[in-house]
Amino acid sequence: MNQSPAPVPAMAEQDHPLDSLPGDLMIWVLIVSELLVFGAGLLAFLGVRIADPVAFAQDQDSLNRVAGAVNTIVLISSGYLAARAVHSPNKMRLWLSGSMVLGLVFLVVKWFEYTAKAELGIGIETSQFFTFYYLLTGFHAMHVVAGLVIFALIMRWPNPRNLEGAAMFWHMVDLVWVLLFPIIYLVR
Amino acid sequence: MTQSALTRAFLTLLALSIGTTLLTELRPQAGMGFVALVLLLAGLKARVILMDYLGLRLAPMWQRGFNAFLVVFLLTGLGLYLAG
Numbered sequence: 122m123n124q125s126p127a128p129v130p131a132m133a134e135q136d137h138p139l140d141s142l143p144g145d146l147m148i149w150v151l152i153v154s155e156l157l158v159f160g161a162g163l164l165a166f167l168g169v170r171i172a173d174p175v176a177f178a179q180d181q182d183s184l185n186r187v188a189g190a191v192n193t194i195v196l197i198s199s200g201y202l203a204a205r206a207v208h209s210p211n212k213m214r215l216w217l218s219g220s221m222v223l224g225l226v227f228l229v230v231k232w233f234e235y236t237a238k239a240e241l242g243i244g245i246e247t248s249q250f251f252t253f254y255y256l257l258t259g260f261h262a263m264h265v266v267a268g269l270v271i272f273a274l275i276m277r278w279p280n281p282r283n284l285e286g287a288a289m290f291w292h293m294v295d296l297v298w299v300l301l302f303p304i305i306y307l308v309r
Numbered sequence: 310m311t312q313s314a315l316t317r318a319f320l321t322l323l324a325l326s327i328g329t330t331l332l333t334e335l336r337p338q339a340g341m342g343f344v345a346l347v348l349l350l351a352g353l354k355a356r357v358i359l360m361d362y363l364g365l366r367l368a369p370m371w372q373r374g375f376n377a378f379l380v381v382f383l384l385t386g387l388g389l390y391l392a393g
Contacts, residue, residue, distance in 0.1 A: 138370060138371075141367075141368040141370065141371065142368055142371055143363065143364030143365070143367055143368060144363075144364065152363070156378070160378075160382050163386065164382070164385055164386060164389060167386055167389035167390055167393070168389050170389070170390075170393050171389065171392045171393040174393040177393075178339070186333060190326070190329070190330045190333075193326045193329075194323065194326055197319065197322045197323065197326060197354075198319070198323075200319075200358070200362055201315065201316075201318075201319035201322075204310075204315050204319075204362050205312065205315060208310065208312055208315065209312075289363060292358055292362040292363050293363075295358055295362070296355055296358045296359065296363075299322075299326075299351055299354040299355055299358065300351055300355055300382075302351075303329065303347045303348065303350070303351045304348075304351075304386060307329070307333055307347050308339070308344050308347060308348070308386075308390055309339040309344075
């Protein structure tokens with residue numbers, strides 16, 4: 122009896138380590154890249170601090186820690202609303218709108234922080250501390266702006282896959298802030 | 310991930326953030342213990358975001374990798390602080 126050969130079992134997709142990652146692979150490439158860039162920046166900040174910890178502490182005392190703490194609450198709340206948007210397709214616009222409003226609040230608080238520094242004559246070249254402060258928090262704020270633009274595009278052209286990617290980007294922005302805030306504002 | 314799990318993760322983040330603020334208010338003078346606690350709280354917040362919001366709870370291998378990154382990053386940060 123002529124039997125056809127048994128089919129070779131295809132490798133299950135889950136067998137590949139990359140396939141166990143939730144969401145799109147490219148968003149993880151971005152998350153890892155951003156973590157490495159911000160991580161290197163924050164460690165460089167602490168490394169440069171070694172040369173003059175007293176000056177760093179004095180400069181840090183002029184930061185508004187309350188504003189930083191408020192922005193932490195604002196950003197993690199915004200992240201929560203973005204996560205709800207992914208899990209509530211029927212109310213996606215509502216949750217995403219709330220997340221965007223809080224993202225804007227974050228930027229407004231950051232704007233007040235920057236203008237308060239400018240009024241004191243503090244700029245990016247004032248000291249090494251403020252060079253790092255403006256570069257790291259400014260680069261992070263640009264990511265917040267990018268996230269808001271992505272959310273606006275998702276609101277205009279809703280798509281579950283893109284929404285998931287956008288929310289993951291937003292969580293990455295959140296993740297960077299929870300590491301950046303204590304190192305720049307609190308470690309002294 | 311269920312909505313209740315998301316809410317639980319959010320409340321955990323909120324509690325850790327309030328804990329950081331209280332710690333800063335109660336311990337205005339810096340020191341190794343203060344900085345170690347602040348970095349520990351930051352690491353716990355980052356872990357909640359990675360596990361629950363970014364979904365790594367469902368990918369144990371990647372979870373271990375990101376946890377290792379966090380531990381190395383925070384210990385290096387603490388080491389650099391102590392060197393200053």
